[in-house]
Amino acid sequence: MVRGFEAGIIIAIIAPLIGIFLVLRRYSLIADTLSHVSLAGVAIGLLLKINPLITAIIASVASSIAIERLRISKRIFGESALSIFLSGSLALAIVLIGLAHGFGVDLFSYLFGSITTVKQFDVYVIAVLGVLVIAAIIAFYKELFYVTIDEEAAKVSGIPTKFINLLLIILSAFTVALSIPIVGVLLISALIVIPVVTALQLKTSFKKTIIIAEFFSIFSVVVGIIVSFYLNLSPGGTIVLLAIAIFIITLFLKRN
Secondary structure (H helix, E strand, O other): OHHHHHHHHHHHHHHHHHHHHHHHOOOHHHHHHHHHHHHHHHHHHHHOOOOHHHHHHHHHHHHHHHHHHHHHHOOOOHHHHHHHHHHHHHHHHHHHHHHOOOOOHHHHHHHHOOHHHOOHHHHHHHHHHHHHHHHHHHHOHHHHHHHHHOHHHHHHOOOOHHHHHHHHHHHHHHHHHHOHHHHOHHHHHHHHHHHHHHHHOOOOOHHHHHHHHHHHHHHHHHHHHHHHHHHOOOHHHHHHHHHHHHHHHHHHHHHO
């Protein structure tokens, strides 16, 4: 329970920080794509008896770089590249699961999240990489903000947009992979997107939106973990349902 809380709070902090840039740039599908890539990474880890979190991070980061290179090359449309990686990684995961003789308890918990799968080593990895993600966002905040608001103007101003775009997708890959033990592969994108979309309904400044999204994210994760623990529910599903409930309440209050 303590390990789940430690990992969950770190994920709750970094998810909206990445999500705000993905949502505003209409890159939300990247989170879905990378989550499916992470599933293939988890399957590889379980098959080779390697920590699935490590293989998920490697697979997610490598794929994020490949996706961005394809997008920059303009050989295929960005959405097409995402679709190829999404379907291809899912197909690879299915094949590897077949080789491993079907769904096991471990794989099921990685799909939907489980507090019991969070090991102390996972907490250390999540903490170290989580700090790196936060540090990178703080260091390149102005560049990320400028590229998000107007990429062409940022490019004219001398900002290395290619590097910033690559940085964003790599940070997204880290965030997605690190979220696996708590939220699960199939629900990662929801935690990254929903708190941000909820905060955007309040129509405040960029920084205030991030703070509000952080509050909604942390609240959903903390309460979701507590409720799932005592009611024996899936933590990933509980967290996402809470986030959706907050979104619906916010939407209703704003309209009235």
